[in-house]
Amino acid sequence: xxxxxxxxxxxxxxxxxxxxxxxxxxxxxxxxxxxxxxxxxxxxxxxxxxxxxxxxxxxxxxxxxxxxxxxxxxxxxxxxxxxxxxxxxxxxxxxxxxxxxxxxxxxxxxxxxxxxxxxxxxxxxxxxxxxxxxxxxxxxxxxxxxxxxxxxxxxxxxxxxxxxxxxxxxxxxxxxxxxxxxxxxxxxxxxxxxxxxxxxxxxxxxxxxxxxxxxxxxxxxxxxxxxxxxxxxxxxxxxxxxxxxxxxxxxxxxxxxxxxxxxxxxxxxxxxxxxxxxxxxxxxxxxxxxxxxxxxxxxxxxxxxxxxxxxxxxxxxxxxxxxxxxxxxxxxxxxxxxxxxxxxxxxxxxxxxxxxxxxxxxxxxxxxxxxxxxxxxxxxxxxxxxxxxxxxxxxxxxxxxxxxxxxxxxxxxxxxxxxxxxxxxxxxxxxxxxxxxxxxxxxxxxxxxxxxxxxxxxxxxxxxxxxx
Numbered sequence: 001x002x003x004x005x006x007x008x009x010x011x012x013x014x015x016x017x018x019x020x021x022x023x024x025x026x027x028x029x030x031x032x033x034x035x036x037x038x039x040x041x042x043x044x045x046x047x048x049x050x051x052x053x054x055x056x057x058x059x060x061x062x063x064x065x066x067x068x069x070x071x072x073x074x075x076x077x078x079x080x081x082x083x084x085x086x087x088x089x090x091x092x093x094x095x096x097x098x099x100x101x102x103x104x105x106x107x108x109x110x111x112x113x114x115x116x117x118x119x120x121x122x123x124x125x126x127x128x129x130x131x132x133x134x135x136x137x138x139x140x141x142x143x144x145x146x147x148x149x150x151x152x153x154x155x156x157x158x159x160x161x162x163x164x165x166x167x168x169x170x171x172x173x174x175x176x177x178x179x180x181x182x183x184x185x186x187x188x189x190x191x192x193x194x195x196x197x198x199x200x201x202x203x204x205x206x207x208x209x210x211x212x213x214x215x216x217x218x219x220x221x222x223x224x225x226x227x228x229x230x231x232x233x234x235x236x237x238x239x240x241x242x243x244x245x246x247x248x249x250x251x252x253x254x255x256x257x258x259x260x261x262x263x264x265x266x267x268x269x270x271x272x273x274x275x276x277x278x279x280x281x282x283x284x285x286x287x288x289x290x291x292x293x294x295x296x297x298x299x300x301x302x303x304x305x306x307x308x309x310x311x312x313x314x315x316x317x318x319x320x321x322x323x324x325x326x327x328x329x330x331x332x333x334x335x336x337x338x339x340x341x342x343x344x345x346x347x348x349x350x351x352x353x354x355x356x357x358x359x360x361x362x363x364x365x366x367x368x369x370x371x372x373x374x375x376x377x378x379x380x381x382x383x384x385x386x387x388x389x390x391x392x393x394x395x396x397x398x399x400x401x402x403x404x405x406x407x408x409x410x411x412x413x414x415x416x417x418x419x420x421x422x423x424x425x426x427x428x429x430x431x432x433x434x435x436x437x438x439x440x441x442x443x444x445x446x447x448x449x450x451x452x453x454x455x456x457x458x459x460x461x462x463x464x465x466x467x468x
Contacts, residue, residue, distance in 0.1 A: 056126030357381025408458030
């Protein structure tokens with residue numbers, strides 16, 4: 001994979017010295033996440049959903065949980081969508097109390113459920129959801145089948161008593177709105193606004209019923225003058241309104257942002273939130289504050305590296321400078337927060353690795369949802385996975401799901417590639433995957449970086465590591 005930067009710093013320099021430096025930097029982040037670690041929560045690795053394709057993430061916090069409303073990429077087949085293009089027929093919603101344990105609540109709305117939608121289009125694109133008046137309002141774009149509404153895409157609303165549905169769609173789309181990628185903001189004064197994309201970004205006030213416009217649509221002022229702009233997401237922080245959006249000024253989209261004093265603008269362009277991805281033409285984001293930390297949800301094509309119309313949602317931490325500007329977010333494999341040592345730690349979602357001798361590959365290229373494996377094939381090669389919570393009680397052993405056509409020995413170290421050795425694991429020569437166990441020679445409670453380092457010049461493959 002092309003993205004392998006650690007969570008805190010910028011571009012990854014894969015050397016032992018660099019990782020030692022970043023080990024100290026990572027503890028700054030652990031200060032913020034220590035409370036979560038103490039309560040036993042563990043956090044995500046990217047991508048966060050591993051059994052289906054998800055994209056265009058709209059994340060919301062309802063009743064102390066995070067709810068994720070993404071679009072749902074599927075692969076088009078003959079007679080079902082346009083082969084080689086985006087294909088989306090329904091929406092799922094996912095929820096999590098801690099950003100790592102995600103519950104799929106199943107399909108909440110399908111193109112076949114909405115009477116006005118052209119069910120042959122397979123174009124249920126980026127949605128959003130908002131709570132008001134004791135109801136949850138799910139906004140979605142789709143092409144209409146009736147000529148009355150047909151001007152490209154229309155935006156519909158489905159309503160539910162619960163954030164995970166069931167949602168009941170309104171009989172008609174919102175009048176006066178034609179575009180894609182709806183986003184809803186309820187400002188601190190209680191006024192609701194609808195944003196959407198139609199070549200540029202548009203905005204209008206919503207009535208209290210959340211189903212009709214209360215003002216005429218107007219184009220948001222202050223956006224860059226050239227290139228495709230879509231996927232608006234607006235949030236409020238300290239009296240300012242932040243607009244995050246994808247902008248295809250060149251070959252692919254990068255995430256940019258603008259700030260305004262008024263939800264309807266004018267907005268002032270401020271800079272880049274995330275650089276463009278040369279392997280995935282699109283990107284789209286949402287931003288939440290959860291347990292006193294800001295997070296950026298976005299998508300990538302990690303699970304489909306050769307077809308960027310099948311995407312996957314990721315999360316990374318987002319930070320603000322003292323003047324209110326956003327620090328650029330560097331995409332990571334590792335994701336956010338602290339991982340419980342007793343879980344299956346996917347070290348292929350690494351924080352950093354050695355310059356040579358360590359690589360990542362799919363477990364099965366015919367089924368990428370199975371994830372990845374780590375390959376170590378030279379003496380001294382290592383891979384590092386930051387922020388593992390070992391707790392206070394010593395585990396009985398370290399376990400690895402591993403295989404090797406030669407047999408080989410690895411050391412399990414803490415904190416950095418030259419840190420203390422807590423276990424030495426001999427991986428036998430095998431024809432397939434095998435669970436290998438080894439006792440711990442040393443134990444250190446608390447949160448540490450985990451390093452797996454090759455001691456000989458053989459070849460080993462590791463799926464996951466766990467402490468039982």
